[in-house]
Amino acid sequence: MTVAAESATGAASLVQSVDWLAIAPPVITASVALLVLVADLFVAERHKPLLGWGAVAGLVAALAVLVPLRAGDRSTFCLTDAAQACSYTADHFALVIQALVLGGALLTALLSIGDTRKLPAGEFWFLLLSSAAGATLLPASRDLATLVVALEVASLPAFALVGIKRGDRRSSEAALKFFLSSVVATAVMLLGVSFVYAATGTMHLTEIAARLDDVPGGLQTLAEAGVVLTLVGFAFKTAAAPFHFWVPDTYVGAPLPIAAYLSVVGKAVGFSGLVLVTVIGFPSYADVWGPALAVLAALTMTIGNVAALRQDATRARSAVRLLAWSSVGQAGYLLVPIAAAAYVGGEQIGSTVAYALMYAVVNLGAFAVAAVVTRSHPGNRLGDYQGLYATRPLAALTLGFFLLCLAGLPPGIIGLFAKVTVFSSAVDAGLGWLAVVMAVNVVIALYYYLRWTAALFRAPVTATDPQEAPVPYGHRVPAPLTLAIVLTAVTGITLSGAPQLILRFATGSLF
DSSP, X not given: OOOSOOOSSOSSOOOOOOOTTTTHHHHHHHHHHHHHHHHTTXXXXXGTXXXXXXXXXXXXXXXXXXXXXXXOOEEEEXXXXXXXXXXXXXXXXXXHHHHHHHHHHHHHHHHXXXXXXXXXXXXXXXXXXXXXXXXXXXXGBOBHHHHHHHHHHHHHHHHXXXXXXXXXXXXXXXXXXXXHHHHHHHHHHXXXXXXXXXXXXXXXXXXXXXXXXXXXXXXXXXXXXXXXXXXXXXXXXXXXXXXXXXXXXXXXXXXXXXXXXXXXXXXXXXXXHHHIIIIIIOGGGHHHHHHHHHHHHHXXXXXXXXXXXXXXXXXXXXXXXXXXXXXXXXXXXXXXXXXXXXXXOGGGHHHHHXXXXXXXXXXXXXXXXXXXXXXXXXXXXXXXXXXXXXXXXXXXXHHHHHHHHHHTOTTOHHHHHHHHHHHHHXXXXXXXXXXXXXXXXXXXXXXXXXXXXXXXXXXXOOOSOGGGOOOOTTSOOOHHHHHHHHHHHHHHHHHHHOTHHHHGGGSSOOO
């Protein structure tokens, strides 16, 4: 579909075409979000659960559209034929991250169905799908303007989702902290983006990469400041230390499905944006962002794992808080291959993608089991999981499997192999000191993952808080929640049996 006429001189083509199949995943997700919001005005209260199933159907449709795009050879919104400067590229990197985002949003929707009775259903599903649409657009963005817009479309609805529990002070405080930290990150990033544009005169990442090699001397400082500020902005988005302070309180205050969503989809958004600006946009500044990301990786994984180690089993919501700090630690592992790419090339990015896929499956599974326990123990303490095997053996076995995957121990083979690929990327890049730091952190994480796993099979304890009035464990678990657990468990087991399904992304380039 032509939206601009060709130049009369013929010197450069200004014809811009839209490949509707390429942009179908974010378009379908956004369209279903609008349909759900409008339908909410006409659907009777007793039929509100149908909105959730409509959201699930939309996400499934968006996932299905990725199949005809699997070749990864489509681009659209290309301004000129000569420069091939495209704003949207559906390459293999974009498609894998889009599959992760849409799959994570789908599992979040399954976790949420049945738990939205006290929430405004139409607004909840609209916000979730809108955020997913932005997150789906971001990995395919190839210019800074589209990248920033996609990032904010993914982030702004997430603020509202965190604070959507009306009358809940903890939820409101979590939303405020999340909002303020993200606004600061966005402001810093926009300042960096404006500096980069002023120094290069272009927004497209491929052209920025070419022009940063030959920036006039008077603009060199401006370009360097722009690169640094842009990276700092994405460090906030990825929850890299010391910009991680919003994570624990946000996860604890948010509805449990939204905490799961942020831990996976929110992280995928930040890391895919960071990959795009560093590997594609700023390769000539690899000597700046490579060492910086290596230090951030070491600091992030250490702070996250040490904080998770110190969680008190009797503290309210300590289970979610541990998963939050674990998420920070995992972010450190995800940063390692990006830092390594500065030394040995963009092929190392595949290790981050493979690790992110593993983490998404097992972490969402852990949150799904936590949702089951929360139905009978609203306090969601680590101590509430003691003896889970005696009352819910399947839930205990699946949670134990997910925790072992996160720890990198058998039978969680996929977690072990994913960690090995990340470790290898550091070694191949000559970052031996970072590999040592990672090895120490893996050992630290083993302790708290195994401590939680062991508690599942101990003798159960009686509730210590009489005000909780726990529901008996025999209470029926909603079918969508059961389906989410089954999907994550089956996927995790399949990947452990055939790890090459995602580890193949760790070899070769995805761009």
